[in-house]
Amino acid sequence: MIKVEQLAKRYADVFAVDHISFEVNQGEILGLLGPNGAGKTTTMRILTCYMPATSGTATVAGYDVFRDSISVRKQIGYLPENVPLYPEMRVKEYLTFRAKLKKVPHRERKLKIDECIEKCRIKEVQNQIIGTLSKGYRQRVGLADTLVHDPKILILDEPTIGLDPNQIRQVRQLIKELGEKHTILLSTHILPEVEMLCGRVIIINKGKIVAMDTPSNLESQLKSGSNIVLEVRGNGEKIKNALSSIKGVKKVVWHDKGEVNNFAVEAEKGMDIREDIFSNIVKNNGVIREMKQIAVTLEEIFHQITTQEQEVMT
Amino acid sequence: MTSTGTIFQREINAYFLSPIAYVIIAVFMVFSGYFFSVMLGLTQEATLRYSLAYTQFILSILTPVITMRLFAEENKTGTIEPLMTAPVTDFAVVFGKFLSAWALYNIMIAPTAFYIIFLAWVGSPDYGAIISSYIGLILMGGLFVAIGLLVSAATKNQIVAAVIGIVALLILLVIGLASTGNEGWFYSCLSYLGTYDHWDTFTKGLIDTRDVVYYSSFTALLIFVAVRIVESRRWR
Ligand SMILES: Nc1ncnc2c1ncn2[C@@H]1O[C@H](COP(=O)(O)OP(=O)(O)OP(=O)(O)O)[C@@H](O)[C@H]1O
């Protein structure tokens, strides 16, 4: 549905988007994940024909964003970052204006608007002045606007930013429901959001794609080894040496707390050394009070990728 | 054309939902009423001609205040983004906004019709001159609005848009005034460019095609440039 090839956008002498290529398939929810200034908004603005790319091509639903701008715009519902709305208008009035602008036929207009109001749960504020709405409602009015002409593709720029935890959950639920009928490209810097919503994720940093895969694949590929945390009673020195001698152990960190010792053991990728740890400690007369495996989360991957700039293109 | 209508409707509503329309209309009525009564008292003639000469000055100041928000406000608040990513042409947006501001301008000058009733009561005015004056006033308004619109499209600051618009209109007024009565090709060029002479003809009761062409072609040109400015964001 969306095809991006070697897309680049340059401001002065820096590339905000640096020759990226990706595709969004029909019916999928693709997450664009990246820290501040990564180029997410810029990418979306190019795809929605708000601004041109410096070089490269992008097609949306088969139309070129540069040459066929109006056709592209008919196919997409776009929720810009921070959801700009006209503060003096009433919610329903605004949606009517947007529906007219997006050429929803007169006959269907009322029905479509009511449908969107229903879906986005803004019925109770439909006659309120937009300027007096809370952030969460503004967000949902923005979402209702993206849906009003029943577009094939939704492009949502940080749809849950600035909401309280309950609202975040509701909006995510809504996006999930929308994902059943629409192809969605969304951007965020919240990791659990990507894990929850997206079939596929693109991690972007400084305008470049650094990773692109399903959230679970990313986790398993990037596990730089599992970490095991231990609390052991016994001779710390002896146990530390025993742990270090286990095959597959990369690093052992020891905190001596007198009676009780804390260890953090880092193992190599894909090795399960928990049983070896157990038997080695027992052999050295240690008593295991606690053993915990720390799973690598997307959070850590994100942190690793965006701070160390490892190239992990797949 | 339907998008133009949609934009027009929203802009007109926006004007009357904010205090701006009422304030502008009130200010205009105060000043035009003042000049009308003063000139009537001075000349003792049942005509709008003299008071309208001053009215042009007020309009040069008030029209950019009408137009300043058209694009500058949307550029500032970011609503330009959903607007321009909807399937509408740049021309439809620009023209819809132009028509709405022009409509407000005409609403603003409409109450001056009371002066005509007053004139008819105290004397016998030349209705031909009055009608041609109004045609001139409306055409001139189109040009003023187009200038303000163009300036607004180029900035995100409403105050800047108003100030530059006012300066531009006053320059047009001054070059027209200053060159009137002077000989030579230089002055005739200036007086053709300036708004004053064209306008003066209308108030005398004459509708000259040259003046109509001046206002309408100048307006069309400026709208065209404004469309280009809006469109330029999409240029590579
Ligand atoms: N109009 C502009 N002029 C110059 N530089 C710009 C402009 N707009 C964006 N940039 C730069 O482009 C880069 C990418 O910005 P962009 O807004 O796309 O980031 P983002 O991923 O959306 O970030 P965030 O998570 O903060 O929204 C940033 O370094 C930003 O400073």
Ligand SMILES: [Mg+2]
């Ligand atoms: Mg952004």
